[in-house]
Amino acid sequence: MKRGAPEPGASFLARGFFERDPLTCARELIGCELVWNGAGGRVVEVEAYAAKGDEASHTFVRPTARKFIAEHEAGAAYVYMNYGVHWLLNVLVKGGAVNGFVLFRALEPTRGLREMERRRLEGARSALGYSLHGLCSGPGKMAQALGVDGRDHGRDLCAGGGIGFLPPASPVAVERDIRIGISKAAHLKWRFLAKGSEFVSVRPRKKT
């Protein structure tokens, strides 16, 4: 892989990046820029899920999730609809000590702001626009802003084609906290955030 190669005009993360364990991938994805067909932003919040022994992971109760891991390469997009309302974007992590997923929860918008705002506004009942802070500050919001939906399920995020991850130009301060919105295995500090970012969904609880 190409980590630690600071050449200019950086290219997308290669598959090898995702062939490690979920916690490592989650931590190192913070600060990367997620590029999605002209839109995107700096990854400021993710969560790790383990394929085994993690009661909050889909693999714990969903055979299709386990099948997905078996049938896809590392770096594949795992997209599903939650609460019948929002699509959520994960990336498959596979080939390291532990398999699993990383859920993308928030971006600091950097590109395609107009497109993202348009997608966020369409279908919205309320009239007034969203601030930059509210654009991608949650997994459902982020997916909607990027235009992610079920058609992206299984897509290879390491194959280019306008989609991929640019590594951070400089080191990023990362803090971690417990995961959000789950009832099981809720004590694990498997949520990773860009330290002090104003663009996260929920700020980490004080005292890290």
Place this chain on the structure above:
DNA sequence: ACACGGATACTA
């Protein structure tokens, strides 16, 4: 605080 809403995986 609560409604919204659909895919998945159970029970029969």
Place this chain on the structure above:
DNA sequence: AGTATCCGTGTC
């Protein structure tokens, strides 16, 4: 077919 659950969001 019917029910329970679910890694949110916006409005009530």
